[in-house]
Amino acid sequence: MELCFATNNQHKLDEVAARLGDAFTLKTLRDIGCTDELPETSGTIPGNSRQKAEYVWTHFGESCFADDSGLEVDALNGEPGVDSAFYSGSRDASQNIQKLLTNLAGKPSRKARFITVFTLLLHGVEHQFEGIIEGDIIGEPQGTGGFGYDPIFRPRGYDKTFAQMSSEEKNAISHRAQALGKMIIYLQSQIS
Ligand code: IMP
Numbered sequence: 001m002e003l004c005f006a007t008n009n010q011h012k013l014d015e016v017a018a019r020l021g022d023a024f025t026l027k028t029l030r031d032i033g034c035t036d037e038l039p040e041t042s043g044t045i046p047g048n049s050r051q052k053a054e055y056v057w058t059h060f061g062e063s064c065f066a067d068d069s070g071l072e073v074d075a076l077n078g079e080p081g082v083d084s085a086f087y088s089g090s091r092d093a094s095q096n097i098q099k100l101l102t103n104l105a106g107k108p109s110r111k112a113r114f115i116t117v118f119t120l121l122l123h124g125v126e127h128q129f130e131g132i133i134e135g136d137i138i139g140e141p142q143g144t145g146g147f148g149y150d151p152i153f154r155p156r157g158y159d160k161t162f163a164q165m166s167s168e169e170k171n172a173i174s175h176r177a178q179a180l181g182k183m184i185i186y187l188q189s190q191i192s
Contacts, residue, residue, distance in 0.1 A: 001025070001191060004032050006056045006066035015171065019184055023191050032060050045070050045082050046117045046128060053119040053126075063123055065183065069116040069176060071149050073100065073137060075107035084148070093148050097141055101152065110136045112153065114175040118183045127186060131178030146170060 004027040005016055017026050029035070038055050040048040045068045052066035070084035080087035080100065088095035104110065111134070118129045134156045141151035143163030150162035155173060162170050171177045 001187075002027055002063065003187075004029065004056055004060070004062045004064035006034075006038060006052045006064050012067070012176075015176075016180060019180060021184075021188075024187065027062065029056075032056070032062050034060055038066070040068070043082060045115055046119070046130075048082060049117040049119040049128070050126070053121045057121045057124055063121060065118055065120040067116055067118045067176065067179070069114065071100075071112055071114050071153065073104065073110075073112040075109045075111070076100075076103055079103070094141075097149060097152055100137065100149070101139070104137055110138070112137050114149075114153065116175040116179040118179045120183055120186070122190070127183075129179045129182040129186065131175040131180070131182070133173060133175045133178070 001023065002025045005013055006029060007013060008029060013026070013028060020026060034056065036055070036059070038052040040051060042048050042051050049066050049068035052068070053064055056062055056064040056066070070081045072078045072081050080096070084096070085091060088099040113132050113134045116131045120127045120129070136154050136156070137152050138154050138161060141163070142161045143151050145165060145167065146163045152161065154161045162174070
């Protein structure tokens with residue numbers, strides 16, 4: 001089965017390709033001739049995930065899937081959420097982290113969660129798959145691995161941040177890996 005992954009992120013493509021198995025041929029946006037900027041204007045994580053997949057299905061007629069993720073902090077009413085990538089007004093991870101730590105200073109709760117939603121459009125029929133990992137925002141960045149908010153997110157039950165974990169450790173528990181795992185189980189049920 002051929003499936004397009006509606007992303008330009010090579011790391012995500014590699015992670016998904018490694019887990020998808022031989023029964024699926026993964027196509028990139030470039031493979032299907034899509035050079036357009038995919039829309040992400042819905043205001044929610046599931047909505048943006050859906051928008052990106054729908055764009056590919058509508059304009060290119062390809063069965064496809066898309067993902068969208070973000071960090072929700074309880075004491076900030078769920079911010080940065082859907083705005084995680086550009087929270088500080090730029091994509092710069094250290095500026096995003098600084099803004100978050102400043103906004104969180106003095107708040108009693110540091111509870112947060114990462115969320116990913118994959119939207120699969122199989123011959124135009126939609127299925128969504130969610131992955132969530134709960135944790136806490138620590139006071140100062142710790143660790144050099146990963147990306148984004150990894151240095152300040154410590155998953156519940158662990159004594160280190162995502163940025164202090166190996167990519168294998170993070171990928172065994174992360175929001176993205178959980179959502180992807182659910183989608184793969186569904187896809188495999190469709191071909192067996
Ligand atoms: P995306 O939808 O996967 O591109 O994620 C949007 C933004 O959420 C990223 O630019 C990061 O700021 C943040 N984010 C998503 N997943 C992670 C993660 O695993 N670690 C750290 N930050 C993340």
